[in-house]
Structure formats: structure tokens, C-alpha cells
Amino acid sequence: MEKQLQFAPLAYLVFDRGLKVLEMNEAMRNMLSNKSPKHFHEMLTIASMVYFQTYFLPAITLHGKVNEMFLTIKGAAGSVPVLMNAVEREGRFECAMIEMTIRGEYEENCFKRSKTQNKSIVRQRQLTKNCSIFLVK
Numbered sequence: 001m002e003k004q005l006q007f008a009p010l011a012y013l014v015f016d017r018g019l020k021v022l023e024m025n026e027a028m029r030n031m032l033s034n035k036s037p038k039h040f041h042e043m044l045t046i047a048s049m050v051y052f053q054t055y056f057l058p059a060i061t062l063h064g065k066v067n068e069m070f071l072t073i074k075g076a077a078g079s080v081p082v083l084m085n086a087v088e089r090e091g092r093f094e095c096a097m098i099e100m101t102i103r104g105e106y107e108e109n110c111f112k113r114s115k116t117q118n119k120s121i122v123r124q125r126q127l128t129k130n131c132s133i134f135l136v137k
Contacts, residue, residue: 011097033076045072
């Protein structure tokens with residue numbers, strides 16, 4: 001099983017309570033362009049670091065796990081959005097991360113379409129209002 005985890009299609013990472021990185025699998029190394037950060041914060045964008053500090057430790061202390069935490073990792077080709085699940089075992093945090101780049105692109109396209117549709121609706125209402133001036137009462 002250990003060999004399978006090393007080459008699994010998800011990033012796997014273990015760090016301690018001081019957030020020192022202890023282990024990572026091949027997918028995590030690839031996501032970070034084969035860099036080996038010493039501290040978990042070195043992997044995060046500033047916004048994700050703030051969110052992580054605010055939410056992660058309180059949540060995992062209360063529940064022993066964190067599910068679907070959205071973070072942005074400093075990747076090889078820029079920022080990489082990920083969903084992270086984590087559990088605490090024996091004072092260590094075991095994390096699984098799944099890259100969310102395709103979903104982000106999909107959501108961005110949906111947002112753009114929605115914006116375009118809203119502009120069209122506003123324009124249509126303006127035209128309808130302008131045309132009603134010509135209607136005979």
C-alpha cells in the first residue's frame with residue numbers, strides 16, 4: 001500500500017504541530033515542481049496562509065479532521081487551487097490534496113456567462129421601457 005500511496009493520483013503530505021513538513025508523495029512533489037519545503041506555510045499563497053491559520057488548527061483540534069478546505073498552493077506554473085482533507089494521528093497531520101484547476105476554469109466560465117446574460121436582461125428591459133413610450137394609451 002505504501003508504494004501505491006507514493007504514486008497515487010492525489011497529493012499526500014504529512015506535517016507536525018509546528019507545521020514542519022515530514023513526508024510527501026510524488027504527486028505533491030510534482031505539484032511543487034520538485035521543491036521540498038521545510039514548513040507548510042512555504043507552499044501556500046498569502047491568502048491561503050491567512051485562511052489556513054484562522055481555520056485549520058481550531059477545526060482539527062475540535063473535530064480531529066478537516067474536510068474540503070480550499071487552499072491555493074504555490075505550484076510550478078503558478079498558483080494551484082486544491083481541496084484538502086486532513087486528519088490528525090499521533091500529533092501529526094496527514095493531508096490529501098486534489099487539484100481543482102479544471103473546476104476553477106469551469107466556474108470562471110459560468111460566472112462570465114452569467115454576467116453576460118444579466119447585461120442582456122438589463123438591456124432588454126431598457127429597450128422594452130423605451131418602446132412603451134410609443135404605445136398608445
